[in-house]
Amino acid sequence: MKLIYEKSVPGRRGVRCPDSDVNTKIDIPETLLRKEPAALPEVSELDVIRHFTALSRRNHGVDTNFYPLGSCTMKYNPKLGEQVSRLDGFAALHPLLPQLLRGGMLTQGALQVIYDTGHLLSEITGMDEFTMQPMAGAHGELTGIMLVAAYHKAMGNKKTKVIVPDSAHGTNPASAAIAGYSVVTVPSNERGVMGVEEFKKALDDETAAVMLTTPNTLGLFNTDLPQIVELAHKAGALMYYDGANLNAILGRARPGDLGFDVVHLNLHKTFATPHGGGGPGAGPVGVREKLIPFLPISRVVKRSDGTFALDYDHPQSIGYIAPFYGNFGVILKAYSYMLTLGREGLIRVSENAVLNANYLKNKLKKHYELPNDRMCMHEFVLSADRQMKNGVRSLDIAKAIIDRGYHPPTIYFPLIVHESMMIEPTETESKETLDAFAEIMIELAELAETNPDALRNAPVTTPVSRLDEVKAVKNMDFSLPE
Amino acid sequence: MPYIPHTDAERKEMLGSLGLDSIDGLFDYIPKSLAPKSFDLPKGKSEFEVQRRLQALAAKNATELVCFVGGGFYDHYVPAAVDAIVSRSEFYTAYTPYQPEISQGTLQAIYEYQTAICRLTGMEVANASLYDGGTALYEASMMAVRSTGRRKIVVCQGVSPIYRVMLASYTTNLHLQFVEIPVDGGLIDRKKMKAAIDSDTAAVIVQNPNFFGCVDDFTDVSEAAHAAGALVVCSAYPLSLGLIKPPGDMNADIVTGEGQSLGLPLSFGGPYLGFMATKMNQVRKMPGRIVGATTDTEGRRGFVLTLQTREQHIRRDKATSNICSNEALCALSALVYMSLLGKEGLRDVAGLCAEKAAYMRKRFSEIPGVSIKYPAPVFNEFTIELPCDAGAVIGMLIEKGFAAGFPLGRYYKGMENSMLVAVTEKRTKEEIGRLAEALEEALS
Numbered sequence: 029m030k031l032i033y034e035k036s037v038p039g040r041r042g043v044r045c046p047d048s049d050v051n052t053k054i055d056i057p058e059t060l061l062r063k064e065p066a067a068l069p070e071v072s073e074l075d076v077i078r079h080f081t082a083l084s085r086r087n088h089g090v091d092t093n094f095y096p097l098g099s100c101t102m103k104y105n106p107k108l109g110e111q112v113s114r115l116d117g118f119a120a121l122h123p124l125l126p127q128l129l130r131g132g133m134l135t136q137g138a139l140q141v142i143y144d145t146g147h148l149l150s151e152i153t154g155m156d157e158f159t160m161q162p163m164a165g166a167h168g169e170l171t172g173i174m175l176v177a178a179y180h181k182a183m184g185n186k187k188t189k190v191i192v193p194d195s196a197h198g199t200n201p202a203s204a205a206i207a208g209y210s211v212v213t214v215p216s217n218e219r220g221v222m223g224v225e226e227f228k229k230a231l232d233d234e235t236a237a238v239m240l241t242t243p244n245t246l247g248l249f250n251t252d253l254p255q256i257v258e259l260a261h262k263a264g265a266l267m268y269y270d271g272a273n274l275n276a277i278l279g280r281a282r283p284g285d286l287g288f289d290v291v292h293l294n295l296h297k298t299f300a301t302p303h304g305g306g307g308p309g310a311g312p313v314g315v316r317e318k319l320i321p322f323l324p325i326s327r328v329v330k331r332s333d334g335t336f337a338l339d340y341d342h343p344q345s346i347g348y349i350a351p352f353y354g355n356f357g358v359i360l361k362a363y364s365y366m367l368t369l370g371r372e373g374l375i376r377v378s379e380n381a382v383l384n385a386n387y388l389k390n391k392l393k394k395h396y397e398l399p400n401d402r403m404c405m406h407e408f409v410l411s412a413d414r415q416m417k418n419g420v421r422s423l424d425i426a427k428a429i430i431d432r433g434y435h436p437p438t439i440y441f442p443l444i445v446h447e448s449m450m451i452e453p454t455e456t457e458s459k460e461t462l463d464a465f466a467e468i469m470i471e472l473a474e475l476a477e478t479n480p481d482a483l484r485n486a487p488v489t490t491p492v493s494r495l496d497e498v499k500a501v502k503n504m505d506f507s508l509p510e
Numbered sequence: 511m512p513y514i515p516h517t518d519a520e521r522k523e524m525l526g527s528l529g530l531d532s533i534d535g536l537f538d539y540i541p542k543s544l545a546p547k548s549f550d551l552p553k554g555k556s557e558f559e560v561q562r563r564l565q566a567l568a569a570k571n572a573t574e575l576v577c578f579v580g581g582g583f584y585d586h587y588v589p590a591a592v593d594a595i596v597s598r599s600e601f602y603t604a605y606t607p608y609q610p611e612i613s614q615g616t617l618q619a620i621y622e623y624q625t626a627i628c629r630l631t632g633m634e635v636a637n638a639s640l641y642d643g644g645t646a647l648y649e650a651s652m653m654a655v656r657s658t659g660r661r662k663i664v665v666c667q668g669v670s671p672i673y674r675v676m677l678a679s680y681t682t683n684l685h686l687q688f689v690e691i692p693v694d695g696g697l698i699d700r701k702k703m704k705a706a707i708d709s710d711t712a713a714v715i716v717q718n719p720n721f722f723g724c725v726d727d728f729t730d731v732s733e734a735a736h737a738a739g740a741l742v743v744c745s746a747y748p749l750s751l752g753l754i755k756p757p758g759d760m761n762a763d764i765v766t767g768e769g770q771s772l773g774l775p776l777s778f779g780g781p782y783l784g785f786m787a788t789k790m791n792q793v794r795k796m797p798g799r800i801v802g803a804t805t806d807t808e809g810r811r812g813f814v815l816t817l818q819t820r821e822q823h824i825r826r827d828k829a830t831s832n833i834c835s836n837e838a839l840c841a842l843s844a845l846v847y848m849s850l851l852g853k854e855g856l857r858d859v860a861g862l863c864a865e866k867a868a869y870m871r872k873r874f875s876e877i878p879g880v881s882i883k884y885p886a887p888v889f890n891e892f893t894i895e896l897p898c899d900a901g902a903v904i905g906m907l908i909e910k911g912f913a914a915g916f917p918l919g920r921y922y923k924g925m926e927n928s929m930l931v932a933v934t935e936k937r938t939k940e941e942i943g944r945l946a947e948a949l950e951e952a953l954s
Binding site: 033079080148197210211305436457 | 511512513514515516520521523524525527528533535536537538539540541543544545546547548549550551552553554555556557560561563564565566567568569570571572573575577579581582583585589591593594595597598599600601602603604605606607608609610611612613614615616618619621622624625626628629630634635636638639641642643644645652672673675676678679680682683684725726727751752753754755756759768775776777778779780781782790793799800801802803804805806807808810811812813814816817821822823824825826827828829831832833834835836837838839840842845846848849850851852853854855856857858859861862864865866868869871872887888889901902904905908909913916917920935938939940942
């Protein structure tokens with residue numbers, strides 16, 4: 029398909045700019061102006077609409093069909109959220125307004141949304157206070173580790189390391205390293221989780237924090253958790269909860285009760301805000317009481333008269349990690365989701381997410397290797413090792429799934445399972461969808477035996493077939509030359 | 511239950527297939543002792559009730575104020591077609607394009623966006639986006655630190671104070687040295703700037719137009735930085751680049767900025783769009799996703815995420831950044847906006863902003879007691895000096911229906927009487943006139 033630049037016709041215009049009503053010339057000297065206008069496309073509004081509509085049809089979203097991309101929680105994104113985030117009273121609101129004298133009273137609705145959302149998340153997770161500023165999950169991780177660092181510094185602790193299990197998302201070690209820590213990786217045991225013995229070997233007085241995803245990326249709940257928490261706290265380390273998989277335990281366990289000190293959540297996973305093709309998300313961070321002084325500023329507080337205000341008076345705060353109050357438009361969507369589902373709905377989320385995962389796992393385990401055959405939480409990891417004997421990799425299976433109209437599972441993550449396929453159905457999928465997907469997966473397992481070549485050529489139904497990634501690296505073609 | 515399709519009969523059947531008779535059996539791995547101590551949340555509500563509640567909250571915010579507040583975040587007009595496109599759920603309900611064959615929509619859009627950012631900034635390569643202008647500036651600083659192996663950063667005080675405090679937060683434990691250079695007449699103090707740049711300097715950070723609204727040509731600063739082996743980082747206001755000389759032409763090495771002006775609503779602070787562009791020789795040091803063109807097995811052009819060995823999911827603690835999700839949908843908004851305005855349209859909008867600012871600056875200079883703080887040229891924002899506390903005056907003008915500007919004393923000591931005023935293509939001559947009259951009245 030042509031690029032928008034390749035559809036450009038010199039002189040063609042899209043939207044019209046208003047006429048000037050001031051009759052004044054620009055008073056910027058010629059030397060400070062650009063010589064040529066930037067070579068943006070010259071297209072009509074309809075050209076634009078047709079172009080991007082055509083592009084949208086080359087995408088697979090949750091609204092297109094089942095999207096069991098493990099670890100990403102691709103659940104349905106309620107349309108109400110889209111609508112409320114576009115209300116003029118929110119969308120047109122300038123973020124500097126509450127920082128002006130008398131401006132705070134003119135932004136009470138927005139401040140309340142931030143305040144209420146933080147409080148709902150505190151109750152859901154058992155934490156004492158949240159900051160809504162982090163703009164993505166990884167951004168929440170970095171914020172969380174900065175809080176850990178500020179805490180240890182204030183306590184006079186000399187801490188240099190962060191412990192991360194080998195099943196963790198890559199963002200965990202990256203966030204810890206960027207915050208200035210060295211990373212100690214702990215291998216998973218034969219049960220697929222970080223065991224106490226392995227953990228003890230890694231833990232020492234210089235451990236600042238232990239970052240755990242619970243349940244972990246294999247979809248397993250670590251039954252040794254209480255012991256790990258106790259050992260970590262004894263060593264003066266803080267427990268960090270990566271909330272990527274909170275969807276599995278809503279209403280069943282709370283990170284705060286489990287002994288975690290810092291938590292980040294992904295509103296675009298558990299709280300149903302759309303993933304946007306790779307953002308915007310939101311990664312609020314919750315902490316136990318002893319870490320509250322270090323939370324970012326500004327903070328939204330409720331005054332005794334019931335009004336809301338921004339509060340900056342926290343001398344131990346790590347400071348500003350976002351320009352304002354976080355991805356407000358995303359926070360609104362999560363807020364309306366929580367209000368809609370309420371207590372019983374949120375409990376139902378984890379129940380049905382775990383039910384769907386186990387139901388699907390049960391249907392597939394005869395046909396694929398299942399490295400950890402036990403009750404899983406909201407997702408499970410299969411291996412294509414059996415299919416590999418016929419030269420069929422998980423990549424080939426993923427591509428063949430595409431030809432059958434579904435989004436493939438996450439492949440080659442977690443790294444600790446060979447030829448992995450990580451499947452997360454989410455609670456918003458019906459039994460029929462799971463049955464239909466299982467049939468496809470079973471058909472593909474059979475095809476791997478009978479006609480492996482058919483899988484290796486997939487996909488054949490898409491606008492492009494498999495793409496040459498080596499060539500992309502070599503050519504380094506990142507933009508269209510003028 | 512909303513959004514959850516299972517009937518009770520289906521739940522029972524599915525549990526039965528697992529040999530379970532109750533849902534609790536699924537959670538046996540969580541010890542009973544770990545059950546929530548509390549889960550005290552409100553009861554669920556109907557869509558209508560939630561909608562009404564959110565409408566009521568929205569109504570408590572004053573969006574009818576005539577907005578002259580900028581500070582890096584502007585009330586520009588967003589054409590209807592932008593929202594029409596980003597509301598297509600094939601875009602917004604997808605995730606990061608890990609499977610390129612069914613993600614060509616997102617991938618091609620990002621490639622087109624990268625192209626637009628390069629052309630606008632005069633740079634060679636752009637990434638797929640970062641969270642916002644502030645985190646983009648932090649990432650650029652770290653990129654310069656990695657690239658040069660040095661730890662000193664020289665930053666002009668004309669760089670947004672909002673971004674400078676963010677930079678300070680992120681780098682607290684990283685043993686970097688920051689040197690701040692004041693402005694002189696609204697522009698970079700050349701003498702102090704050049705004196706501060708030395709062989710320890712990793713980055714020189716400037717902003718153009720700067721926080722005070724002034725437009726500069728920092729080519730000479732780039733020359734001094736390059737002579738010392740430092741990189742030049744420029745934070746830019748992308749819409750202004752429709753008109754003013756791009757940072758690439760002033761030899762910046764990394765250009766970052768806030769993309770909100772390119773078709774994104776103000777939305778009380780986010781989601782916004784951090785953009786970043788650089789030279790090809792720095793591309794492997796760049797954080798974030800990058801899309802590249804390639805071909806499929808039949809020779810057709812297609813797009814993939816590329817140079818991924820820089821990234822956290824491959825390199826873990828050795829990655830250039832921890833970023834994963836960025837602001838892809840906001841980048842799409844920016845691309846659609848730039849396509850709708852096009853080559854001439856972006857220049858026209860930027861030109862209109864500059865004309866209105868010129869008019870307004872002249873009009874304000876005629877108000878008794880008001881003076882123009884800096885003589886330097888401005889784009890769409892400028893600084894005025896009042897005879898009294900600017901914050902208090904702004905408070906008075908809010909009562910008259912104006913978000914009149916931003917009090918610089920909030921971030922700059924000794925500038926308590928200074929006020930930053932911005933104008934966009936949306937503001938009319940009549941509104942400017944009314945604000946001028948209200949200001950005159952407030953001062954008298």
